[in-house]
Amino acid sequence: MDPMGPVVLIIGAGISGLAAAQKLYKHGFKNLRILEATGRSGGRIRSQKYAKGLVEIGAQWIHGPSPSNPVFQLSTQYDLLSPEALSEENQLVELEGHPMFSVIYSSSGKQISTEIGENVVEMFSSWFQKSREFTKGGCNPEDSVGSFLRQEISCSYSNWDKDSLELKMALLNCLFKLECCISGTHSMDCVALGPYGEYKILPGLDCTFPRGYESLVSHIKASFPSDMVLLNKPVKTIHWKGSFHGSDSHMYPVQVECENGETFIADHVIITVPLGFLKEKATDLLSPPLPSYKLQAIQNLGFGTNNKILLEFEKPFWEPECYAIQLIWEGESPLTEPKTNLQQDWVKKIPGFVVLQPPEQLGHVLCAFIAGKESEFMESLSEDEILSTMTSLLRKCTGTPNLPPPISILRTRWHSEPYTCGSYSYVAVGSSGRDIDMLAQPLPEERECAKPLQVLFAGEATHRNFYSTTHGALLSGWREAERLIDQYPALHSVFSKSKL
Structure with missing residues (x-):
């Protein structure tokens, strides 16, 4: 066997691809290359200068920063977090419910009592917890989380005070x-009820990176040679089950063909591209094509868009202790289906704003989140149109007609990103956790076990319990690296001895 180990190609330099490379390199695999379609590493982790500091275009928080979270563990090892995030008290926080908003504004320009807000969040959180209890059955495969929550509301609201019912x-x-x-x-x-509870919520108070989420990407990349990552190499076709001549006169089963005609041969390829990209390209990405069960799993699973609109203000109109602002539209109800005009009403899909911290480093910045079709429509608008709409929205809801407009705006456009096609995965109605496992299954299939593995799959959408998260993506990269390490015990043995 080549002392450098087998030739491994990794498609995608997001955190799952980088994590796989880091682990393989650490275990003696030196014939590694990462082919990245874009001009940068990090994938859906992207930090950018804005206002007076750094903001996150993609992943915002470490969700559940505690000892069981590998992103938290790595970040701690690299000394990337604040002392507060590292405190034992923060690591023990159990976020069973939903985050509270410190200020609630209505569409008529009134500020709503936080007492009413707390009461509603408490009710919603209890129903939300119940929605996670169907993993062992008890519901129809076509039931959704939305239909379950509406059912709970319908059973409860007759007991509510009539004066506050609409609110x-x-x-x-x-x-x-x-x-x-x-x-x-x-x-x-759109979200399936039965498997909803399979998603694991880790303890810990969500935290951010003082020097940007990309500081984690930089530290992972620093652990292996920089020339292993090849940028601007979008992949057109992955040919597998083949026999391709290498320059070393060996035959290789995999050849990766890039859009520019360049080709790379390998023993193994790890595909770490987002599910959104697979939904667009999966039928043509591999030759021979993916098995029908894999294509079906890709089709079944959900992949949606969650964008951000960042607004910088010269002076804050909110109080110093305010950390989040909620916006509600009077007359709306989850029990009635609104007739939506995207052009007029897209902005109503915004639930509120997070006040980015700390203001002394960032400036006065609000971050709105918006999901779904309205989010995708927002991507088609100019920044001037969005800024004007957001100014009108804030003037209307705060009841301040002369509220100064933001001095700058930045919005994300994840649906329009050609190699991402959205934000992250969820288990859609009609799918289950089994589809995630199907997507993660390497090729050739087990029944062809006489053949060594050629095509492996990683990425957040391939982790059954932590899909949609950076820690799920990281763990999936490690998982596929371990799969290959287990296939080459002799290499690991030689490498271990050489370190002694």
């Missing part, structure tokens, strides 16, 4: 919009 419905409708952002879906009616 509570509007607040609940806003929480549905927030949940769409969290799940990366257009509607909670």
Whole structure:
């Protein structure tokens, strides 16, 4: 066997691809290359200068920063987090419910009592927890999280105070919009109820990176040679089950053909591209084509868009202790289906704003989240149109007609990104966790076990319990690296001895 190990190609330099490369390199695999379609590494982790500091275009938080989260562990090892994030107290926080908003504004320009808000969030959180209890059955395969939540509301609202009924419905409708952002879906009616509880929520108070999420990417990349990552190499076709001549006179089963005609041969290829890209390209990406069960799994699973609109203000109109602003539209209810005019009403899909911290480093910046079809429509608008709409929205909801407009705007466009085609995955109605496992299954299939593995799959959409997260993506990269390490025990043995 080549002392450098087998030739491994990794498609995609997001965190799953980088994590796979890091682990393989550490275990003696030196014939490694990462082919990245774009001009940068990091994938859906992207930090950018804005206002007075750095903001996140993609992944925002470490969700559940505690000892069981590998992203938290790596970030701690690399000394990338604040002392507060590392405190034991923060690591023990159990986020069972939903985040509270410190200020709630209505579409008539009134500020709503936080007491009513807390009451509604408490109710919604209890129903939300119940929606996670169907993993062992008890519901129809076509049931959605949205339909379940509406059923719970319908069984409860007759006991509510009539004077606050309409307001509570509007607040609940806003929480549905927030949940769409969290799940990366257009509607909670798209999210399957049965498998919903398989997603694991880790303990810990969500935290950010003082020097940007990309600081983690930089540290992972620094652990292996920089020339292993080849940028601007979009892949056209992955030919497998073949016999391709190498320059070393060996025959290789895999050849990767790039859009520019360049080819690379390999023993193994790890595909780490987003599910959104697979939905667009999977039928033509591999030759021979992917098995029908894999194509079906790709089609079944959900992949939606969650975008951000960042607004910088010269002076804050919010109080220093305000950390989040909720917006509700009077007259809306989760029990009625609104007739939406995207041109006029896209902005109503925004559940609110997060106040980015700390202002002394960033400036005065609000970050709105928006999901679904409205989010995709927003991508088609100019920044001037968005800024004008957001100024009108804030003037209307705060009841301040002369509120100064933002001094700058930055919005994300994940649906328009050709190699991403959205934000992250969810288990859609009609799919299940089994589809995630199908997507993660390497090729050739087990029944062809006489043949060594040629095509492996990683990425957040391939992790059954942590899909949609950076820690899911990281773990999936490690998982596929381990799969290859297990196939080459002799290499690992030689490498271990050489380190002694």
